[in-house]
Amino acid sequence: MPAQYLGPLPDHGRFDYLPITRRPRYRWPGGAGLAVYLGFNLEHFAFGEGMGAGIGPGSPQPDVLNFSWREYGNRVGAWRCLDLFSQLGMPAAALINTALYSHCPELVAACVARGDELVGHGHSNAERQGVLAEADERALLLHCRQQMQQHSGQAPAGWLSPWISESVHTPDLLAETGYAYTLNWCHDDQPLPMRTRGGAALWSVPYPQELNDIPMVIARQMDGKDFAQLIIDNLQEMLDQTRAPDAPALVMGIALHPYIVGQPYRLRHLRRALQAVAAARDAGEVWMTTPGAICGHAAKVAGPG
Template sequence: MTAKYTGPLPTHGRFDYAPITRRPDHAWPNGARLAVYLGLNLEHFAFGEGMGACIGPASPHPDVLNFSWREYGNRVGAWRCLELFDSLDMVCGTLLNTALYDHCPELIAASVARGDELIGHGHSNSERQGDMDEAGEAALLARCRARMLAESGKAPAGWLSPWISESHLTPDLLAEAGYRYTLNWCHDDQPVPMRTRSGRTLWSVPYPQELNDIPMIIARQMDAKDFAQMIIDNADEMVDQSRRQTLVMGVALHPYIVGQPYRLRHLRRALGHLARLRDEGEIWLTTPGAICAHMATVTSASAVAS
């Protein structure tokens, strides 16, 4: 059998390789070297069809066990998470299925009242946008953006695809729809500008697939206390690393998972540690949109200086 590839491999063409040790340096707005954000995924799922995370074996639809477990997040878990964030004076990035405007608008209103950033996350996590054609995907991005603007008074700057599912055109379509950043890529610890066919820059803000309760707690069966310790250890290590260069750390949370009381107890310990690092000036506790906006300013300033 002849090898299929004997030279350079196919590439996405969105950005070039650049080692983390050879990047321009800057500081975050408060002078810290590590930016940290919480990504709270608020999701809704169609009853009796479509995709969804599972706590037990998937059953033929209607899969009441797994549907109701996920719905606990909207009815109980998310509210407990918001109470925890309030107690620590923490803002978050709310990754939002627009189907929640029909299902539980009170929950979105609570996030808006807290001053959280609303980030586009599809209409529902029951489907993947990578399965759509170009027109269908473009329509989804436009509809979600328009709905969030109409309902909450502000269009989202960022996007996370349900199930991190992309087509080859997703970055192009995001930029053309007016989004300024994506959370889909997990290839770096710094924001990276991505090329698009229109010439507009789409920023890739790091989104975690390790500090993320779905792959860790559900897929790898990690205990909540160990997941909390991961957050603490990751933050402490990145604070040390950031003395050489500014970095970004995200924590991805799903309220039907971490909103369970025994897990929330451990999350409380981890977020308390982040709050102490914030109060000591070691981290900039912020949102993905603020990170993107700052990077655009830094990039513009560098262009002027050169």
């Protein structure tokens, strides 16, 4: 084996390794050990081109089958999900494509009216961010902030790249364009600071790749009732891990896409899972919140690291 492969491997330089057992202890507001948030992905896709999750094998464009299945989420599924969130008194983080402002502005307005946090999620999920030149990527980040401020009255504090596609410069550009946190990295159960080239603060807030309906339901073909049980099992295990006074405070995100969980039979199972979260919240064991609030609290009590 060549000698260059026997030393340290290439590294991103964004953070050091630090096991969760060796970190300062803190709690969430109200004394809870577990913070839970809903990452509600509201997306729009170009017709006849670009990327997108599929319920069936891709067809030559225009791929009406898969496009119309995804569009169901904006027309029907999202509204059913928002009703469920409101019934349970749950805030959400609406991860929005800014193309929604020209396509279905009523949907974004409904999230704003509920008091949900708006998180930047690119212009369209038909495109990957990581292939952009640095200047174009910066322009995308600034465009999304400007559009959300103009149309919704709030500039986003957080960002999730479409398809979690990053360039080597993405964390630097996020910090330089005014974002406080990223959801792109799924390497931990706690929010952690990242290094940027200019030294500006950027936090990584955990975003789930397992408690996420796309990889579970679409990629692994998990049934709706099993996905709901996955959420419940994860909740119960993380509650067990955080009950002791000296246990680390943890974050549990639940990533949802309305064209998937907004289907009636899946929504019925999601209701059961979120009722379990609501019961833990009402018992004082869970802080039901948003990723922006998680970032803000962690920055106060955990420090820059």
